[in-house]
Amino acid sequence: MRTPFICGNWKMYKTVSEALAFLDAAKGLVAGAAGVEVGIGAPATALKSLADAARGSNIRIGGENCHWEKEGAFTGEISVPMLVEAGCAFVIVGHSERRQYFGETNETVNRKVKAALAGGLAVIMCCGETLGEREAGRTGAVVTDHVKNGLAGLTPAEMTKVVVAYEPVWAIGTGRTATPGQAQEAHAVIRELLAGMFGDQTAEATRIQYGGSVKPENVEEIMAQPDVDGALVGGASLKPDSFAKLVNFRA
Numbered sequence: 455m456r457t458p459f460i461c462g463n464w465k466m467y468k469t470v471s472e473a474l475a476f477l478d479a480a481k482g483l484v485a486g487a488a489g490v491e492v493g494i495g496a497p498a499t500a501l502k503s504l505a506d507a508a509r510g511s512n513i514r515i516g517g518e519n520c521h522w523e524k525e526g527a528f529t530g531e532i533s534v535p536m537l538v539e540a541g542c543a544f545v546i547v548g549h550s551e552r553r554q555y556f557g558e559t560n561e562t563v564n565r566k567v568k569a570a571l572a573g574g575l576a577v578i579m580c581c582g583e584t585l586g587e588r589e590a591g592r593t594g595a596v597v598t599d600h601v602k603n604g605l606a607g608l609t610p611a612e613m614t615k616v617v618v619a620y621e622p623v624w625a626i627g628t629g630r631t632a633t634p635g636q637a638q639e640a641h642a643v644i645r646e647l648l649a650g651m652f653g654d655q656t657a658e659a660t661r662i663q664y665g666g667s668v669k670p671e672n673v674e675e676i677m678a679q680p681d682v683d684g685a686l687v688g689g690a691s692l693k694p695d696s697f698a699k700l701v702n703f704r705a
């Protein structure tokens with residue numbers, strides 16, 4: 455049985471005080487969500503305060519990016535040990551915005567995934583096609599490329615700490631959600647791929663989140679798909695009420 459994982463991705467939203475006000479309001483609203491893992495990926499400045507404030511609750515805090523080196527002359531970057539010390543439990547790697555605007559490639563994604571796991575963080579590794587790629591019939595090929603190369607060289611034991619997020623780029627922040635059928639189709643491709651890479655048992659145990667304009671109105675039908683094991687949510691994770699409705703999708 456895969457425990458559903460609902461995770462916010464705040465991107466570059468919320469100052470420390472805004473983040474803490476959110477947490478204060480959200481903690482009680484999600485506390486009763488049994489059998490659901492709850493996370494928030496937050497901007498680096500807010501991580502330590504958020505993780506401190508979330509202690510004792512069922513909300514885990516994660517970074518939105520990391521570097522693969524432990525330290526060094528990499529201005530503006532954040533390392534895995536820094537995230538760990540701040541209290542992070544996981545890190546999001548390979549988000550399409552990082553690939554699109556910050557030059558992230560399958561190779562750097564792979565290095566980051568390995569560094570995060572070696573440093574004790576769980577990983578959400580994102581993959582997904584652009585609209586042009588979907589229209590060209592390349593969804594399967596693109597997702598395969600991202601997953602195969604992003605997770606290359608990992609062991610089945612390491613995969614127990616990895617979540618794959620399928621996020622079609624054309625559905626992120628656009629209000630245009632993949633249909634439940636489109637999500638299921640891509641997730642099934644990913645699970646089959648994972649079986650080839652790591653064996654059936656690992657593929658069955660690995661959680662695959664869907665991301666792309668998930669909101670309270672559509673979360674239930676997305677989560678009802680057999681290979682959808684959670685959601686990575688941007689816009690709809692920014693307000694406590696909306697976030698709580700996502701987490702409580704079964705209610």
Ligand code: PEP
Nearest residue numbers: 626627665666667688689
């Ligand atoms: C995301 O940022 O990963 C995302 C899916 O954003 P949104 O929910 O706003 O589409």
